[in-house]
Amino acid sequence: GDSVTQMEGPVTLSEEAFLTINCTYTATGYPSLFWYVQYPGEGLQLLLKATKADDKGSNKGFEATYRKETTSFHLEKGSVQVSDSAVYFCALIPPIYNQGGKLIFGQGTELSVKP
Amino acid sequence: KAGVTQTPRYLIKTRGQQVTLSCSPISGHRSVSWYQQTPGQGLQFLFEYFSETQRNKGNFPGRFSGRQFSNSRSEMNVSTLELGDSALYLCASSKKRDRGPVSTDTQYFGPGTRLTVL
Numbered sequence: 001g002d003s004v005t006q007m008e009g010p011v012t013l014s015e016e017a018f019l020t021i022n023c024t025y026t027a028t029g030y031p032s033l034f035w036y037v038q039y040p041g042e043g044l045q046l047l048l049k050a051t052k053a054d055d056k057g058s059n060k061g062f063e064a065t066y067r068k069e070t071t072s073f074h075l076e077k078g079s080v081q082v083s084d085s086a087v088y089f090c091a092l093i094p095p096i097y098n099q100g101g102k103l104i105f106g107q108g109t110e111l112s113v114k115p
Numbered sequence: 116k117a118g119v120t121q122t123p124r125y126l127i128k129t130r131g132q133q134v135t136l137s138c139s140p141i142s143g144h145r146s147v148s149w150y151q152q153t154p155g156q157g158l159q160f161l162f163e164y165f166s167e168t169q170r171n172k173g174n175f176p177g178r179f180s181g182r183q184f185s186n187s188r189s190e191m192n193v194s195t196l197e198l199g200d201s202a203l204y205l206c207a208s209s210k211k212r213d214r215g216p217v218s219t220d221t222q223y224f225g226p227g228t229r230l231t232v233l
Contacts, residue, residue, distance in 0.1 A: 034221075036224075042226055042227075043119075043121075043205055043224040043225050043226040043227045044205065044207075044224040045224070046221055046222075046223065049221060089158065091158075102148070102160045102163065102171050102173070103148070103150070103158075103160060103207075103222060104160070105157060105158040105159075106157075107157045108157060108158075
């Protein structure tokens, strides 16, 4: 079935370091891909999304490119801040019509940024 | 515009009891989805409602049920609570449910209801 695999955390970085969180997926066809972020004690916030191959989603300095050939959607940021400390979830919505409302999540990657 | 609201934020119940959680979507959003988040299983889809109809259901036992009202507000109910039902229950809303083969509609999440079963 459809699934998402993320790199395991926790990831600990110093402020201003470069961030990459790997995400690969398994799905039939072309799913929509998302990155959500969860701060402590809160729900999920949409960070960015991409709906077709080669699309690049970007927001708040974060970027991810939908790579169909490698079935990947890696999250990157050039210079992280302490305020970026959170748990990041990669997710997909399967392209099958009846699965339209169902987000499938990866296991989450905890990021800790030290000053 | 107000975001997705969920009530209550925290609940403590004992085994065997039942519980009802409420979700108010963003104004104008007609689709509501529910997810369960636990440390062991991560985020798992429970069900989705659109126009008062359940359109999709995850792999959960029948003790988990839900409904949606004409104003798009949704409730989920868990009967005969078990210890393993302790979790953060998240509700998400989106404007509509795409009819095409690829759903691009963004889901916006509420803060969740933290359920503890003792």
